[in-house]
Amino acid sequence: MERLRRKSQYIFTLLANAYWLFPWRSPIYQGPLKKICFPGLNCHSCPAATMSCPIGALQNLLATLRPSLQMGQIHFGAYVLGSLGLIGSIGGRMPCGWICPFGLLQKWLFLLPVPKLSFWRPFRMGPYLFLVVFVVLLPILVVDPLGYGSTWFCKYVCPAGTLEAGIPLLSLDQGLRCAAGWLFAYKFIVLILLLIWCTVTSRPFCRAICPLGAIYGLFNRISWLRLRFHPDRCVQCKACLTICPTGISFYNGLDDLNSAACIRCLRCLSICPANAVSLEFGPVQEDIGKAVNTIES
Amino acid sequence: MRRYLPLFVTIAFIVLLALGIWSGEVPVVWHKAITICLSCIGIG
CATH class of the missing domain: 3.30.70 (Alpha-Beta Plaits)
Structure with a gap:
């Protein structure tokens, strides 16, 4: 069973990041597969990403909810929530254990031979906090004069975005490197701290932060x-x-x-x-x- | 009733998914996913 799960994690990680033409063609994949939400956490701005990130897509739809309503469209994330709910209603949080590339990374890091720390149980409420506040409320409520919100979780929390998109894109593009400032530095520190946490505690991102896991967990x-x-x-x-x-x-x-x-x-x-x-x-x-x-x- | 809860939930989310497709959310998701998200990479 464990061997099957490992294979599944590798295969889905490769499928989610199968665009290897980015050094020669467009910096990120722009084909039709990006209409599909990948069931795990995988940043769609990663140069190799073939599908969209459900948490990024949901935030984008909620951040533009007010302008879309003004234009007579109701884009509240039904497509994303429907996709996640359909998967969750079948397997619950199974994508976290069998599909998610960021889960695979956490598993690898925890294998490092360093002293281990136990997980503080009250942190279990973290994913719900990040889901409600950073993914839903802040993108809807904090808006500019034109009514556009921001993707708060991607911008201030998500380490997958920094690791899979930020670092590769900044490495490839000098213009982006020049534009990087305090926000990138902050996100880089968040990433490093989380990676260190992953080495000492099992799956801390899944247990304390991940809003996607919080959604799937509701179906368990x-x-x-x-x-x-x-x-x-x-x-x-x-x-x-x-x-x-x-x-x-x-x-x-x-x-x-x-x-x-x-x-x-x-x-x-x-x-x-x-x-x-x-x-x-x-x-x-x-x-x-x-x-x-x-x-x- | 509780016995068939998984069935009801699956149907409800299929309906929600269809609603999202019908209301035109797919092109919005696609458009956002094919442009580099500056927030994600820590720039904008």
């Missing part, structure tokens, strides 16, 4: 694909907690197995020696005894 309990914990089989070995990249402690009832923090990597399913975790796909089961279409681990 009601998606077609869900995990099921069988407490009667559990031997309390804690193998699931040890291996969980987001530190979900469901074996002792502290967390729900399908909590919004679960990135559906399915490592708990693979490692459990007592088959106490299973995967199910279908309507929500009211009674465990009536479970149908259940795939045992």
Whole structure:
């Protein structure tokens, strides 16, 4: 299972960044694939990006909500939210564990042999804060005299934009290098701090910041694909907690197995020696005894 | 009712997706994605 997941992460990272003609043609891909929102966090200003970033696209639509309303158009992000909701309703937060290039980067960084720190649980509210304030409210409410807002999350927070777009584009273009000022310096420091955090804590961006994960996480309990914990089989070995990249402690009832923090990597399913975790796909089961279409681990 | 919640949610978001396509959001998303986002790269 873990090998399959690794392959999936590599394949989707390559698919999301498959435009390698940028040194010779246009600095970023401008083809029709950019009409599609990539299910993971991947900046669409990255020179190699083939699809659009859902968080960037949502902010852009909300930042231009007032002018679009004045022109008689209702562009509130239905296309982006519909795309994310459709994916989320099927697999919940599975794209975070199986598709997201920034998740893959965090996984690599955490493998570095440095002392590790545990994650402070109140930070779990962070993704919702960033989603509501930086992705939704600020782009709508803080506008210029013409009614145009800004993409606050991209501008002041997103490390993926700095890493995947800022650094490569500034390296390639002297004009952009000359235009870079305090904002780039600030974003670069944010990126460095986050990368350091990734080396000492497992998936800190997913757990404390990512607004895309916050959206997908809302579907974890009601998606077609869900995990099921069988407490009667559990031997309390804690193998699931040890291996969980987001530190979900469901074996002792502290967390729900399908909590919004679960990135559906399915490592708990693979490692459990007592088959106490299973995967199910279908309507929500009211009674465990009536479970149908259940795939045992 | 709760049993079929995933089905209702999926249908609701398919409708939302169709609404977004119908209202012309796709060209807006595309246009923004094919121009370099200065905010994203820390310039504008």
